[in-house]
């Protein structure tokens with residue numbers, strides 16, 4: 001025998017189920033008066049620094065149907081590439097920007113929408129620069145463990161080409177699944193495909 | 206530029222890799238909705254960068270006084286929901302066994318009859334006018350949390366012809382890193398429906414399932430008032446940054 005490492009096992013995931021809204025966005029689900037507002041609705045205010053953008057999209061299942069019971073969260077750096085987090089050790093992020101957003105898919109169309117700012121670039125652990133990106137986390141009925149992915153920007157071709165994650169993906173044909181489409185004026189569309197020819201790359205982070 | 210090696214825990218390490226064989230796989234056809242919603246391609250591994258190591262923080266000042274009291278946070282003045290009064294308490298820990306301070310824990314559940322307060326809920330059990338079904342809290346320095354509620358009822362759901370969910374409470378937990386993000390469900394000791402549930406059975410091992418079953422905790426029960434159940438939640442641990450191969454100037 002040897003000494004034990006004494007590590008605990010992570011609590012196993014279970015699906016968020018069809019009623020995730022009750023716990024995470026109760027006002028959206030019709031439970032009003034318990035919390036003043038749903039968390040993660042507002043990421044920016046008038047004093048937030050950076051270029052305003054909107055990100056919309058849908059999460060689409062293997063039959064091509066948008067999920068109408070999905071919950072999407074995003075996490076991103078501020079305009080200077082700093083995270084508003086106690087775990088950020090490189091400097092002080094913009095205090096007027098939370099960096100975190102939460103949005104349920106519309107119950108009819110499935111669309112999610114975030115009003116945010118374009119993030120700055122952040123370093124990779126080896127010192128290279130990661131292209132500007134937004135981390136996505138997706139939960140819903142039928143998803144047994146939350147899915148992580150990233151959205152990159154279509155107008156950052158050079159940075160995307162040098163990005164440590166994008167550049168090491170073996171199946172280059174799949175890289176565009178991580179890049180949003182621009183519809184002009186700071187509006188980006190990022191559809192997430194759970195299956196099929198355009199299955200989005202999901203990350204084991 | 207290592208000046209000296211410190212023996213305290215550095216905050217900057219990435220999380221331990223997730224043990225994917227311990228969690229449910231994406232494709233579990235006995236839970237039918239997973240079939241069209243499970244990715245088919247392999248996940249791409251990404252050791253945590255600053256984007257994953259960091260995470261949002263929530264302050265205690267955002268909490269309302271009744272946020273962790275589901276018995277009172279939706280009830281009309283002077284009234285209470287119907288059902289068995291219980292307290293759920295425990296600690297949020299990481300895999301290193303350390304308490305996770307300041308973790309936002311959100312919970313939601315059906316009422317005592319197994320009915321959710323939700324537009325899309327169709328079960329014929331009645332709504333309880335005094336029960337909303339949502340609550341939240343933020344862990345203390347040692348990771349401790351607690352809330353008061355009524356014990357949820359089991360409910361039938363459309364999957365197999367006659368599938369029932371065991372009584373359960375849904376939990377959403379934030380750690381310090383966004384990569385620690387977790388949603389799970391807590392079950393109650395002694396419920397025979399646990400071992401028949403297709404969603405429970407998405408978890409491969411009996412040992413992992415048992416880690417979701419809260420024991421009755423008579424020691425912390427409030428006599429003549431509410432029974433207690435204890436539910437500890439373990440988030441991913443974090444590597445110490447002992448001798449990382451970082452380039453100078455980072």
Ligand SMILES: [Fe+3]
Pocket residue numbers: 017315370373375
């Ligand atoms: Fe449920």
